[in-house]
Amino acid sequence: MKNESTVDKMVDYMNTKYSDHFEYYAPFGGGPGLTSNEIIVKSEKFPDAEIVVAYYVQDGEDVFIDQYIDYKYEQQTRELLQKLLEEAFECDVFLSFGVGGTGAKNNFTDTTTFKEYISSKESYLGFNAIVLKDAKDIDSDIIESRLLAALTEHDIVIGGSVYFANDEATFKPLEELASKDRRSLKCLDFSISNSQKFDYCEWR
Numbered sequence: 050m051k052n053e054s055t056v057d058k059m060v061d062y063m064n065t066k067y068s069d070h071f072e073y074y075a076p077f078g079g080g081p082g083l084t085s086n087e088i089i090v091k092s093e094k095f096p097d098a099e100i101v102v103a104y105y106v107q108d109g110e111d112v113f114i115d116q117y118i119d120y121k122y123e124q125q126t127r128e129l130l131q132k133l134l135e136e137a138f139e140c141d142v143f144l145s146f147g148v149g150g151t152g153a154k155n156n157f158t159d160t161t162t163f164k165e166y167i168s169s170k171e172s173y174l175g176f177n178a179i180v181l182k183d184a185k186d187i188d189s190d191i192i193e194s195r196l197l198a199a200l201t202e203h204d205i206v207i208g209g210s211v212y213f214a215n216d217e218a219t220f221k222p223l224e225e226l227a228s229k230d231r232r233s234l235k236c237l238d239f240s241i242s243n244s245q246k247f248d249y250c251e252w253r
Contacts, residue, residue, distance in 0.1 A: 055086050059102045062113050067159045069094045069117075077101050095120050098148075118157040119148040122166050129167070130176055133199040134211075138180045138192065143222045145177040168204035176209040181220045184213035184235030184252075192237070193250060200241060208240030 056073050063071040070093040077087040087103045098120040105112050127146050134142045155171035166172055200207055212234040214220035223231060235252065242248030 055104065056088055058111070059086070059088055059104050059113065060090060062104075063090055063100075063102060063115060063117070066115075067117055071100075074099065092117070092120070098123075114155070116148055118155075118161055118166055119172070122163050123148055125163055126167060126174060129203065130174075130178075133203070134178055134180070134196075137196045137199045138182055138211075141181045141220070143179045143220070145223050146174075149173075149175070164204070168206065170206055172206065174205060174207045176207070177212070177223055178209065179212040179214055179220060179223055179226075179234070181214050181217070183215045187213065189237070189252060193239070196239075197241065197246070206241065209238075211237045211239075213237075 060071055060073050063069075071090040074089045074091045077089045086105070087101055089099045090102055092098055092100060100116050100120055102116075103114040123146075127144065130146055131142065131144050134144060155169070157166065157169070157171070167174060196211075212223065212231065213236070214234065219226070219230065219234065226234075237250070237252055239250045240248050
């Protein structure tokens with residue numbers, strides 16, 4: 050159980066920072082040796098989200114980290130990625146995207162725009178996708194440049210994995226594929242550097 054005064058401080062921080070109402074929901078993580086407190090709060094505007102808030106003291110000052118902006122723009126980010134992937138690969142795509150860990154301290158505020166969020170080096174947007182296209186029909190240089198162009202045109206700092214389905218039988222959400230089936234698919238792993246180039250790119 051988290052210290053009640055610490056929980057109150059974290060919930061107060063969220064209610065002060067954002068134009069929303071938050072309530073404590075549950076502890077998050079925990080264990081010996083941790084220097085931060087982490088809890089899950091619920092939002093009035095995004096009731097399905099389980100927003101992690103972290104708190105620690107650094108050089109005598111309170112430091113807070115939260116995922117609110119990630120959830121605020123989760124659906125908008127998903128819709129944009131779906132559109133860009135379909136345009137880049139010119140086929141149907143199953144996209145797997147969701148809010149990840151709390152990450153590092155960021156400067157997002159209640160007024161952070163969607164454009165500022167997706168292009169910020171303080172957010173790391175990653176995804177997995179499966180596309181209805183046989184890898185043997187893919188020219189890796191063309192696809193890499195086309196995908197890179199689509200993502201960098203919108204200034205998105207991102208990384209991900211793209212799996213290629215050979216046929217309709219294997220074209221299904223990644224969550225529905227057995228691990229052995231996923232391993233059998235050709236895959237492109239990549240991340241984009243701050244200079245908007247493929248920093249790391251591997252076919253497997």
